[in-house]
Amino acid sequence: MSVVISGICGFVGSSLARWLKESQPDLEIFGFDNFSRPGSHLNRAVLDGMGIKVFHADVRQASDVDNMPKAKWVIDAAANPSVLAGVDGISSSKQVIESNLYGSVNLLEYAKRHQAGFILISSSRVYSIAELQKIPLAPGAESYVFDEKQQSPQGVSANGIAESFSTAAPISLYGGTKLASEVLALEYAAMSNIPVWINRCGVLAGAGQFGRPDQGIFSYWIHSYLARQPLRYVGFGGSGLQVRDCLHPSDLSLLIKQQMDTANDGRPQICNIGGGKNSAMSLKQLSNWCSEKFAEHTVSTSSDTRMFDTPWIVMDNGLAKNTWKFEPKVSLNDILEEIAVHAKEHPEWLKVSAI
Numbered sequence: 001m002s003v004v005i006s007g008i009c010g011f012v013g014s015s016l017a018r019w020l021k022e023s024q025p026d027l028e029i030f031g032f033d034n035f036s037r038p039g040s041h042l043n044r045a046v047l048d049g050m051g052i053k054v055f056h057a058d059v060r061q062a063s064d065v066d067n068m069p070k071a072k073w074v075i076d077a078a079a080n081p082s083v084l085a086g087v088d089g090i091s092s093s094k095q096v097i098e099s100n101l102y103g104s105v106n107l108l109e110y111a112k113r114h115q116a117g118f119i120l121i122s123s124s125r126v127y128s129i130a131e132l133q134k135i136p137l138a139p140g141a142e143s144y145v146f147d148e149k150q151q152s153p154q155g156v157s158a159n160g161i162a163e164s165f166s167t168a169a170p171i172s173l174y175g176g177t178k179l180a181s182e183v184l185a186l187e188y189a190a191m192s193n194i195p196v197w198i199n200r201c202g203v204l205a206g207a208g209q210f211g212r213p214d215q216g217i218f219s220y221w222i223h224s225y226l227a228r229q230p231l232r233y234v235g236f237g238g239s240g241l242q243v244r245d246c247l248h249p250s251d252l253s254l255l256i257k258q259q260m261d262t263a264n265d266g267r268p269q270i271c272n273i274g275g276g277k278n279s280a281m282s283l284k285q286l287s288n289w290c291s292e293k294f295a296e297h298t299v300s301t302s303s304d305t306r307m308f309d310t311p312w313i314v315m316d317n318g319l320a321k322n323t324w325k326f327e328p329k330v331s332l333n334d335i336l337e338e339i340a341v342h343a344k345e346h347p348e349w350l351k352v353s354a355i
């Protein structure tokens, strides 16, 4: 069996490559990256050392993708993964669409030509921002809490957001490219009879993640707190009550291992994949966790509001549990501990990756 991973030197791509290789030494893994994410170059030597071939290539270039050796499976993990991509003044909207959407099309063409299976790392950001903002929440002392007494939008419960939640625009350019990739992946599955699995992931987190305020928030926060770098609660009145769940990539790799052993057999092709309500916390709770671990550090507040800010994203894993017996194994605390150890061992990390 062989697998090609796009964005193989990113946090998710490199983590999947490592976990899959460790659990299946016979699996031939290779991949490519254009090293646009600061810090991604550091993963190249690690993967090389494990016998995982890394090519320097760009997913936007059809000829680069066409030139990849043949593989039985494709994992699409190359993207600009920020919800602010295309509106942050760093990347243009066209660049985001080229990497995130046209890149997926190039990979789907590759999968069609080689009759390879295709696994898309999609995102919780395909869900409607307006509807996410309507989720009834009670402001607890430490975090927003889902309020079961009030009427909620379709597809959400105290267990989180389900696949039936609205995907109506606006969902951000990032979310839009992911949703469009999902639709096209399903079309290629039907047209070319290739297996396609779409994992709508919530926040993924772990050691070695490149963190910025807009992406990789758990890593960014812990590294910044330890290094006593300025941190701010933005949005929601500067309360820090906004909640996200998080999942360790090793749990995603266990799922992907199963998916690579499964042909399309009528089971749902799109599943929400996240840590779920047991792995959810607010920024304020994350700061409290850090203050118990490290020296106290003051987090400032900001009255700014940001486009696309949402108060509560928790993934309901119910469908994945029924479909794949998916059950996260790595606890929230273990994820935070792992990042904290990495932060202590790598005081230079923010300079490498938070740029």
Ligand SMILES: NC(=O)c1ccc[n+]([C@@H]2O[C@H](COP(=O)([O-])OP(=O)(O)OC[C@H]3O[C@@H](n4cnc5c(N)ncnc54)[C@H](O)[C@@H]3O)[C@@H](O)[C@H]2O)c1
Pocket: 006, 007, 008, 009, 010, 011, 012, 013, 032, 033, 034, 035, 036, 037, 040, 057, 058, 059, 060, 076, 077, 078, 079, 080, 081, 099, 103, 121, 122, 123, 124, 200, 201, 202, 203, 204, 205, 210, 216
């Ligand atoms: N990290 C998360 O919390 C999370 C959550 C949901 C979905 N995802 C998805 O997982 C995938 C990987 O995200 P990540 O967190 O590892 O981000 P990342 O930035 O760490 O990794 C992405 C990698 O893709 C590479 N890349 C970007 N554009 C490229 C291009 N045009 N050609 C080749 N390589 C390119 C980057 O250099 C980087 O190494 C993305 O598709 C993202 O949307 C991530």
